[in-house]
Amino acid sequence: MRKPIKQAAASLERRAVMRALVAERGDDLLVVPGLGSTTYDLAAAGDHPLNFYLWGAMGAAAMIGLGLALAQPKKRVLVATGDGEMLMGLGGLATIAVQRPRNLAIAVIDNERYAETGLQHTHTAHGVDLTGIAAAAGFESAQTIRSERELAAAVELLRHAPGPIFATIKVRPDRPPFVLPEKDGVELKNRFRRALLGAA
Amino acid sequence: MPPKPRPAWPDRIYDVFVRERVRQVVYVPDAGHSRLIGRCQGDPHMKSVVLTTEEEGIGVLAGAWLGGERGALLMQSSGVGNCINMLSLATVCRFPLLMLVTMRGEWGEFNPWQIPMGQGTPPILEEAGVLIYHLTAADAAEETVEAAARIAFNGDRAAAVLISQRVIGAKSFK
Numbered sequence: 001m002r003k004p005i006k007q008a009a010a011s012l013e014r015r016a017v018m019r020a021l022v023a024e025r026g027d028d029l030l031v032v033p034g035l036g037s038t039t040y041d042l043a044a045a046g047d048h049p050l051n052f053y054l055w056g057a058m059g060a061a062a063m064i065g066l067g068l069a070l071a072q073p074k075k076r077v078l079v080a081t082g083d084g085e086m087l088m089g090l091g092g093l094a095t096i097a098v099q100r101p102r103n104l105a106i107a108v109i110d111n112e113r114y115a116e117t118g119l120q121h122t123h124t125a126h127g128v129d130l131t132g133i134a135a136a137a138g139f140e141s142a143q144t145i146r147s148e149r150e151l152a153a154a155v156e157l158l159r160h161a162p163g164p165i166f167a168t169i170k171v172r173p174d175r176p177p178f179v180l181p182e183k184d185g186v187e188l189k190n191r192f193r194r195a196l197l198g199a200a
Numbered sequence: 201m202p203p204k205p206r207p208a209w210p211d212r213i214y215d216v217f218v219r220e221r222v223r224q225v226v227y228v229p230d231a232g233h234s235r236l237i238g239r240c241q242g243d244p245h246m247k248s249v250v251l252t253t254e255e256e257g258i259g260v261l262a263g264a265w266l267g268g269e270r271g272a273l274l275m276q277s278s279g280v281g282n283c284i285n286m287l288s289l290a291t292v293c294r295f296p297l298l299m300l301v302t303m304r305g306e307w308g309e310f311n312p313w314q315i316p317m318g319q320g321t322p323p324i325l326e327e328a329g330v331l332i333y334h335l336t337a338a339d340a341a342e343e344t345v346e347a348a349a350r351i352a353f354n355g356d357r358a359a360a361v362l363i364s365q366r367v368i369g370a371k372s373f374k
Contacts, residue, residue, distance in 0.1 A: 032263070052266060057289035060259035067263025067271070070224060070247050075267075091252030092259075099249060185293030189266065197268045 005127045007112075008146060010170040014109050017169050019045045020155050021080055021107055029159070030068055030196070034061040034081030036116040038109055042080060043181035049195035053181045053188055059089030062106055066096050069104035069163075072196070076103055076159060083110040083124045083168075090133060096164050097138035105158040105165040106134070111173040119173055134166035142166040209341035209367065210235035213300065216342060217246070217272060220349045222298075224249060224264045224271035226257035232302030232368040233274045254279035255286040262295045270353055272298045277305065277321040277362075278314060284328060290358045291329040297358035298349050299330070307365035310373050321362060330358040338367050 018041035022031060027050065033042040035054045038061075042051055052068075054061060065079035086108045096104065112125035124130060135142035145154045145167055154167045182188055213236050217225070225240040226249040227233060241248045251257050257273040264271045275283075280301060290297040304311070305318020325332050331351060335344045341363075348359040 030267075056292065057259065057262075057286055059255070060262070060286060060289055063256045063259025064263040064266070066249070067224060067226075067260035067265075067269075068267045069263070070249070070260075071264045071267025071269035089256070089259075092256050094252055095249065095256055095260075099247075185289075189293045189295065192266050193268070196266070 002126045004121050004125045007170075010111070010146065010172050012146070012148070012151065012169060012171045014111065014171040014174060015041055015044055015176050017109055017151065017171055018042055018080060020151055021078065021158065022046070023155070027195070028075050030072065030075050030077045032061050032065045032068065032077070032079045032081075034058070034085030036082060036085065037111075038080050038082050038085070039181065040176075040179045041109065044176070044179035047181060049191045051181070052192050055183050055185075058085055059092070061085055062089055062092045062096060065104055065106065066092070066099060066101060069101040070099065073101075073103055075196075077101075077105070078158060079104070079106045081106070081108060082115075083108055083112060083130065084114045084122045086130060087123055087128075093134050093137045093139070093166075097134075100138075100140075101164055102162045104163045106167070107154075107158055108166075108168045109171055110168050111171050113173045115173070115175055119175070124168075131166065131168045139164045139166040143168075145169045207235065207338060209338040211239065212342035213345050214239040216345045216349055218243070220346070220353065221270055222272050222349075223247060223269040224261065225274065226251055226260045226271060227274035228252075228254055228276070228279055230274065230276045230302055232276065232363065233300070236300075237274065254282045258283060258286040258289055258297065261297055262289055262293065265295050270296065272300060274300050275302075277301055277303045278317045280321045280324060281317045284324065287328045287330065287358065294356040295358075296352040296356055297330075298352040299358070299360040300345065300363060301360050302363045302368055303365050309365065325360050330360050333359065333361045334364065335361050336364045336366050341367070
């Protein structure tokens with residue numbers, strides 16, 4: 001088996017990354033995190049009715065983002081998920097690249113771990129390059145972010161550049177305190193639709 | 201020999217999609233659905249999304265509904281097995297989910313590898329909380345798909361129409 005590879009130690013902190021991704025958001029940004037850490041990170045960055053938190057459906061975050069982006073071409077759709085969640089739905093990167101939604105961006109907050117189950121290594125710890133996979137699929141832009149300076153430029157792309165945009169953002173394998181948002185799926189769905197569409 | 205007349209039932213299903221304002225049609229390519237897929241691809245009001253695996257479609261249609269659009273997921277019975285965990289997204293959140301499933305391993309099947317999911321599809325979908333509608337005759341296609349679409353979109357439920365090999369014709373390996 002391929003061993004975990006020595007990579008430059010990540011310096012970015014996951015909660016700060018999520019805060020930067022959604023900073024100064026208005027009603028034109030729709031955000032889909034993945035189950036687990038990125039859902040807590042997004043809740044910690046500030047609850048918003050246009051967040052569709054996931055507590056399951058592992059591998060679906062990018063696909064939910066795709067359906068939303070196709071339905072709402074004038075809004076920006078940001079999927080902000082984890083490496084484990086993205087790895088479970090890799091085929092979806094091909095599906096997105098074929099559709100080429102101009103308003104969809106995917107940020108993978110990559111700690112190279114399954115934080116929910118005890119910080120076991122994911123494939124990215126063994127050198128699997130999600131950015132390379134997205135680039136090969138045909139994303140408009142795909143890059144790996146390791147520093148504050150790179151992050152600032154990547155946030156601009158993720159929020160505003162013609163998509164589909166992909167970024168892997170390497171973060172430290174911390175487990176910050178849980179910030180648990182609403183779990184009821186019907187409530188999350190209905191409040192999202194009320195905020196986006198008016199009376200559901 | 202004169203060419204075989206093209207079956208009309210996929211056109212009747214397409215008519216239901218138009219009436220029900222289906223805007224996103226997501227699918228893994230399938231011979232039984234090929235005519236319907238072709239009609240949807242030719243409709244400027246519909247977005248066709250080809251998937252790498254069927255479970256992706258459950259996510260896409262959840263996103264579509266969040267964004268105010270209706271959709272339909274087309275697949276073969278073998279694809280139902282790929283969807284099982286992802287169906288929890290639809291059932292927990294009560295997303296409308298209209299699925300049209302062309303059956304294999306069910307009636308006159310040649311390929312034994314299709315039989316497990318063909319036979320398993322109805323009980324597995326029911327266990328997962330999906331309402332199922334059996335379509336066994338071409339002339340019932342329109343009313344059956346309409347019934348499933350209405351209960352899905354108005355009742356916020358997952359509903360699957362299982363289209364029998366009796367309607368599609370079993371795949372010939374000759």
